Amino acid sequence: MDKMLQSLEKQALEEISKAKSISALKEVEVEYLGRKGKLTNILRGVKDLSAKDKPRIGKLSNEVKNNIDKRFTERREEIEEQELKHELSKEFFDTSIPGISPPIGHIHPLSQVQEEVERIFNQMGFAIMDGPEAESEYYNFEGLNIPADHPARDMQDTFFIKDKEDEKHGRFVLRTHTSPVQVRTMEKYGAPLRVIVPGRTFRYEATDASHDTTFYQVEGLLIDKNISLSHLKGIMAEFLSRLFEKDVNVRFRPGYFPFVEPGLELDFSCFMCQGDGCRLCKHTGWIEFMGAGMVHPNVLKAGGLNSDEYQGWAFGFGLTRLVMMKYGINDIRLLTNGDLQFIKQF
Ligand code: DAH
Numbered sequence: 001m002d003k004m005l006q007s008l009e010k011q012a013l014e015e016i017s018k019a020k021s022i023s024a025l026k027e028v029e030v031e032y033l034g035r036k037g038k039l040t041n042i043l044r045g046v047k048d049l050s051a052k053d054k055p056r057i058g059k060l061s062n063e064v065k066n067n068i069d070k071r072f073t074e075r076r077e078e079i080e081e082q083e084l085k086h087e088l089s090k091e092f093f094d095t096s097i098p099g100i101s102p103p104i105g106h107i108h109p110l111s112q113v114q115e116e117v118e119r120i121f122n123q124m125g126f127a128i129m130d131g132p133e134a135e136s137e138y139y140n141f142e143g144l145n146i147p148a149d150h151p152a153r154d155m156q157d158t159f160f161i162k163d164k165e166d167e168k169h170g171r172f173v174l175r176t177h178t179s180p181v182q183v184r185t186m187e188k189y190g191a192p193l194r195v196i197v198p199g200r201t202f203r204y205e206a207t208d209a210s211h212d213t214t215f216y217q218v219e220g221l222l223i224d225k226n227i228s229l230s231h232l233k234g235i236m237a238e239f240l241s242r243l244f245e246k247d248v249n250v251r252f253r254p255g256y257f258p259f260v261e262p263g264l265e266l267d268f269s270c271f272m273c274q275g276d277g278c279r280l281c282k283h284t285g286w287i288e289f290m291g292a293g294m295v296h297p298n299v300l301k302a303g304g305l306n307s308d309e310y311q312g313w314a315f316g317f318g319l320t321r322l323v324m325m326k327y328g329i330n331d332i333r334l335l336t337n338g339d340l341q342f343i344k345q346f
Contacts, residue, residue: 001049001057008038009064016068016075022083025075032068039065109346110216110335113323114198117218120242121196124235126220129197131181134161136169139180143302144259152258157204174202178219179259182295182314185221186303191310192224198319209331216319223295223305223312229264232292232313236266240289244271244326251286260293260314280325287325290317 012032019025032039043065046058107115118128131139146152156176164172181197197219205211222231233250240248248268255265266289270281277283292315297307320332327346329335334342 001053002060005042005057005060005064008032008042009067012039012068013071016071019075020079022076022079025072025079029072033065033072039068106344106346108335108343109323109327109329110319112346113326114216114218114319116243117198117239117319117322118196120239121220123242124238126194126196126222129181129185129195131175131178131184131197131199133175133200133202134164134172135175135180136166137171137173138169139183140173140175140177142170143183143299144179145296145298145302146258150258159202159204175199176203177201177316178217179314179316181219182221182259183299183303186223186300186305191305191312193312194222194224196220207333209333212320212332212336214336215321215332218317218319220292220315221295221312222314223300223310225310227312229294229313232266232315236268236315240268240271246271246274249275250289252292255291255293257291257293259296259299260291261296263291263293266290266292266315290315292316 012028015028015031016025019028029037031037034040039061043061046054046061049057122128140158141148141150141153158176159174161172161174178197178199178201181195181199185193185195185197199217199219200214201217202214203211205213207213220235222235229252233252236250237248240250248271250266250268252264252266255263257263267286268289269275270278270285270287272278272280273285275281275285277285281287292313295312295314300307300310300312320335323329323335324332
């Protein structure tokens with residue numbers, strides 16, 4: 001009996017040590033200490049032993065049970081500790097994994113093209129100018145040779161600003177074009193001049209796919225001695241070729257704008273079909289691009305320049321239209337309506 005108990009203890013302790021998980025340990029527990037367990041059976045039989053054996057075997061079996069119990073508790077703690085360590089190791093924070101970058105914006109297509117336009121003109125020696133969006137009637141119209149009763153005013157219907165008026169410059173409007181900065185720049189810097197003026201412009205207009213109340217233009221102005229339209233042709237062919245990264249030709253057609261004389265419209269050869277004719281250029285091979293001309297003597301005078309000494313040319317094109325052409329955007333309203341799904345494509 002003593003031997004049996006001792007070998008049972010040895011066996012039990014070995015099996016406990018071998019158990020690798022709480023559930024395996026539970027099984028061992030049931031095997032020895034369960035209702036029908038090996039040790040339970042022995043303990044149950046103690047009461048039937050002879051008076052001589054009972055105290056000794058009773059004591060021994062209790063010792064064995066206590067040893068086994070103690071070992072169970074120990075082993076359970078060991079296993080739990082190992083499992084915790086394992087769990088923690090799974091949660092290990094790998095500092096070499098790239099982080100999740102926070103969402104940041106990107107440059108709007110209008111700004112991207114504006115920057116490109118500025119870069120190219122800058123390389124050709126043009127400075128970048130700015131002017132107010134809320135402009136006086138004087139700079140927007142009179143200074144550009146468009147008096148109050150001039151029919152050209154009808155072409156550029158605009159928003160008037162309530163209760164803002166001054167004696168010298170009249171009422172205030174949201175500028176209909178970037179041209180007012182021509183006179184402002186001449187007044188401020190005199191001649192010679194070589195500037196472009198990108199900026200936001202406004203018209204009182206019913207909106208549709210190709211008209212919006214707010215859009216962007218780029219004005220150009222070159223004033224010097226002995227300037228002719230051939231300089232304009234050269235500059236524009238060079239600018240457009242650099243912008244589209246291919247050879248682009250330009251042509252002039254007569255056009256009318258009160259602030260230039262002679263006035264003209266400039267077309268460039270279609271960058272999609274190289275002039276062969278396609279949908280973009282409506283099968284003409286040419287794309288209508290901008291208004292331009294030799295600066296009118298009245299405008300030079302308004303800018304404080306002597307028109308006998310200096311002359312120059314000016315141009316104005318739609319930056320918004322250029323962006324639409326470049327990216328094949330068919331509705332002007334997409335550029336300013338804040339639709340992220342659309343704008344994220346650029
Ligand atoms: N300001 C004109 C417009 O918005 C465009 C323009 C035409 C500008 C001829 C010029 C120019 O500088 O010479 O329609």
